[in-house]
Amino acid sequence: MGKSSKNSSRRSHLPYLHPISSLGNQTKIILCKNGCNFVGVKTMDWRQYIHSDPKILLGKPTVKGTRLSVEFLLGLFAAGWTEQQVLENYPTLTKEALRAVFAFTAECMREESLYTLPLLSEAG
Known part of the structure; x- marks a missing residue:
């Protein structure tokens, strides 16, 4: 630099x-x-890969053509799974679909505001 x-x-x-x-x-x-x-x-346009249908997992965002929710896939990564492990265990997924999971989550997080609230025991 x-x-x-x-x-x-x-x-x-x-x-x-x-x-x-x-x-x-x-x-x-x-x-x-x-x-x-x-x-x-x-x-990327995550909308090609992620959708929500009230008839599938109560409307949770899922990868199109699967019953794999964004939440579930993020949980696998949080638990230490690698991209290769996810793709091997869920062969209907593609690298692009996994990328869409992260693009969707990033967009959701940009639109959210997170605040730290004091516990009731600390507020007094």
């Missing part, structure tokens, strides 16, 4: 992001609520 260029003002503060011009037409500029710019984030 020691080199300075005229594009340096367009770079994000996150090292894995790239200037907008290098990512083509699928690039979005994402502004987080606290004002930091996520310039050059390449996103």
Whole structure:
């Protein structure tokens, strides 16, 4: 990062992001609520892979064509499963569908605000 260029003002503060011009037409500029710019984030359309149907798992978001919920798949990763393990154990899934799970979750989290509330015993 020691080199300075005229594009340096367009770079994000996150090292894995790239200037907008290098990512083509699928690039979005994402502004987080606290004002930091996520310039050059390449996103996917998760709607091709994730849907919600009240008749399937009470409407939980699932991967299309399966009964695998986003929540369940994230739980596997949280439990230490690798992408390879998930794909081997659920052969109907694709790498793109797993990527859509994370894209969907990221979008949901961008739209949420989380607050820390004191316990009743601490409020007094």
